Amino acid sequence: MKPAADPGARIALVVILAGVAAALHIAKLPPAVPVLQRELGITLVQAGFLLSLVQLASMALGIVAGLVGDGIGLRRSMLMGLALLTAAGFAGGFAHEVQTLLVLRAVEGLGFLMTTVPAPSLIARSVRPASRTRVLGFWGAFMPLGTALALLAGPDVMALIDWNGWWWLIAAISLAMAAWLARSVPPDPPRAATGDHGWPRRLRRTLGARGPWLVALSFAVYSAQWLSVIGFLPALYAASGWSGTLGAVLTAAVAAINMVGNIAAGRLLSRGVAPRRVLWAAFAAMAVGVFLAFATPTEQAPVLRYGGALLFSCLGGMIPGALFGLAPRLAPDAQTVSPTMGWMLQWSAIGQFVGPPLVAWVASLAGGWQWTWVILGLCSLCGAGLAWALQRQLQRTEAKGGAYSA
Numbered sequence: 533m534k535p536a537a538d539p540g541a542r543i544a545l546v547v548i549l550a551g552v553a554a555a556l557h558i559a560k561l562p563p564a565v566p567v568l569q570r571e572l573g574i575t576l577v578q579a580g581f582l583l584s585l586v587q588l589a590s591m592a593l594g595i596v597a598g599l600v601g602d603g604i605g606l607r608r609s610m611l612m613g614l615a616l617l618t619a620a621g622f623a624g625g626f627a628h629e630v631q632t633l634l635v636l637r638a639v640e641g642l643g644f645l646m647t648t649v650p651a652p653s654l655i656a657r658s659v660r661p662a663s664r665t666r667v668l669g670f671w672g673a674f675m676p677l678g679t680a681l682a683l684l685a686g687p688d689v690m691a692l693i694d695w696n697g698w699w700w701l702i703a704a705i706s707l708a709m710a711a712w713l714a715r716s717v718p719p720d721p722p723r724a725a726t727g728d729h730g731w732p733r734r735l736r737r738t739l740g741a742r743g744p745w746l747v748a749l750s751f752a753v754y755s756a757q758w759l760s761v762i763g764f765l766p767a768l769y770a771a772s773g774w775s776g777t778l779g780a781v782l783t784a785a786v787a788a789i790n791m792v793g794n795i796a797a798g799r800l801l802s803r804g805v806a807p808r809r810v811l812w813a814a815f816a817a818m819a820v821g822v823f824l825a826f827a828t829p830t831e832q833a834p835v836l837r838y839g840g841a842l843l844f845s846c847l848g849g850m851i852p853g854a855l856f857g858l859a860p861r862l863a864p865d866a867q868t869v870s871p872t873m874g875w876m877l878q879w880s881a882i883g884q885f886v887g888p889p890l891v892a893w894v895a896s897l898a899g900g901w902q903w904t905w906v907i908l909g910l911c912s913l914c915g916a917g918l919a920w921a922l923q924r925q926l927q928r929t930e931a932k933g934g935a936y937s938a
Contacts, residue, residue: 540658544667546716547651547658548674550610553709554647555678556702557617557640558586562763562783563686564695571695574630580892583763583884585634586641591885593645594878595738598871599731601650605720606870607713610654613646614710621703625696641881648674649877653870654717656860665857669798672853676790676845679762684784738871743862743929746922747855747872748879750811753911753918754851755880756887757818760908761825761844762787763888764901786841793849800850801857807926810854811919817847819905819912826904851915858922862929887911 565579574582590597601609620639627633652671659667682702690698738744765783793814800810824830824840831837855876863872891908895901 540660541663541667543658543717544655544670546713547610547654548671550614550709550713551648551651551671551674552678552681553614553706554617554644555675556682556705557621557644558675559679559682559762559787560686560698560702561586561637562765563683564690564698567690567695568630568633572628572630572633576892576896577889578630580763580889582630582633582637583759583888585885586637586644588638588641588881588885590641590645590877590881592878593642594649594876594881595735595871595874597645597649597877598653598738598874599734601646601653601874602734602867602870603731606650606654606657607717607720609646609650610717611710611714613643613648614706614713616640616643616646618643618703618707618710621699621706625699625703645874645877645881649874650870652856652859652873656869664860666798666802668857668860669795669801669853672794672797672849672856673791675852676787676794676849679790680784680788683762683787684781734868734871737864738868738875741862741864741868742925743864743922744859744868744872744875746918746925747859747862748876750915750918750922751852751855751876752879752883753915754815754818754848754855754883756883756890757822757844757908757911758790758848759884760887760891760904761822761841764891764895765841782838786838786845789842789846790849792846793851794853797850797853798857801854806923807854807858808919808923810850811922812916814847814850814854815912815915815919818844818851818915819909821845821848822908822912823905826901828902831902858926862922862926883911 561579561582565574565582568574568582569579597609604612617640620636620643624633624636624640627636651674652668655667655671656664686698689701693701762783765786797810797814801807821840821842821844825837825844826840830840859872859876860869863869891904894903894907
């Protein structure tokens with residue numbers, strides 16, 4: 533992207549940074565798990581639900597957010613989402629019970645949804661067609677960037693101002709981002725100019741097509757693995773004696789390297805590499821990486837385990853980068869791009885809701901993390917099958933002329 537040469541790229545940059553602010557709300561919890569266990573007495577399974585409950589709204593309302601975002605305006609939806617994140621974040625800093633945190637995490641899930649679902653459509657609307665796939669690859673990096681920042685800064689911030697101050701700081705960031713977005717992104721066009729054909733028709737068109745289902749299920753099997761691994765890495769490293777700054781840096785590096793895959797996927801797709809090949813390589817790397825990171829044979833090889841986590845995240849990052857770029861191309865028409873994005877994030881949320889508690893439950897039964905690779909490896913196997921089906925559907929969709937065929 534060259535922001536100085538393309539006004540649309542400047543808008544995309546602000547939208548991406550708004551996504552990073554929303555991602556900080558999701559990612560603020562993993563580095564706080566040891567602190568919350570100590571101060572509030574939460575269990576490992578409760579920590580798993582705190583990690584996943586932020587996705588509750590997305591699980592139920594992802595596609596609705598896409599429909600509503602088009603109805604009320606993409607920019608307005610993002611501003612409302614950032615406002616919800618800000619309010620829930622400030623309120624969470626005053627919580628003294630895990631039940632209160634659980635409720636507020638669900639509210640944050642709604643704010644995250646309203647912020648992130650309209651964002652890809654706003655980017656696609658703003659940038660030049662020739663740059664769309666590549667820039668959407670950059671959008672795919674919003675989550676790993678926010679996660680890396682939270683994992684890296686969280687322990688040191690909490691050492692200074694405790695977990696309450698950590699909650700308030702991130703709420704202040706989302707508030708500042710809302711002000712920047714309001715000032716920098718042009719108002720939504722009048723509703724009559726959007727070509728809206730009515731939400732019932734758009735809903736039927738979206739759910740009646742194979743493309744939105746394939747990208748949604750692919751994102752689900754990816755996200756179930758991603759949050760399960762990243763969410764529990766701080767606890768895993770703490771059990772291995774890698775706590776404090778060292779654990780934070782190691783975990784942040786695993787999250788940050790995911791951006792390499794996101795950006796690489798956008799570039800590969802824009803150069804004509806088959807989506808199936810990109811996704812197969814990514815799912816295979818995740819399966820190998822999670823085996824190296826958690827399996828018993830590598831138990832006495834911490835460097836190899838860490839290398840497996842880096843492999844898992846780096847090449848696995850090609851999956852969201854590819855799916856964000858492909859979703860507009862697989863939407864039935866231009867009016868179903870936002871609902872397709874919402875449906876994709878809805879299934880991403882389902883994966884994130886199911887994954888961490890399932891992994892925590894298996895780890896509790898096994899007395900360790902040694903069988904984690906089996907559960908997550910099955911997700912990669914499913915993803916490989918979905919990638920094959922997705923390639924075939926993409927060919928059919930573009931032969932008929934999809935929403936964005938370039």
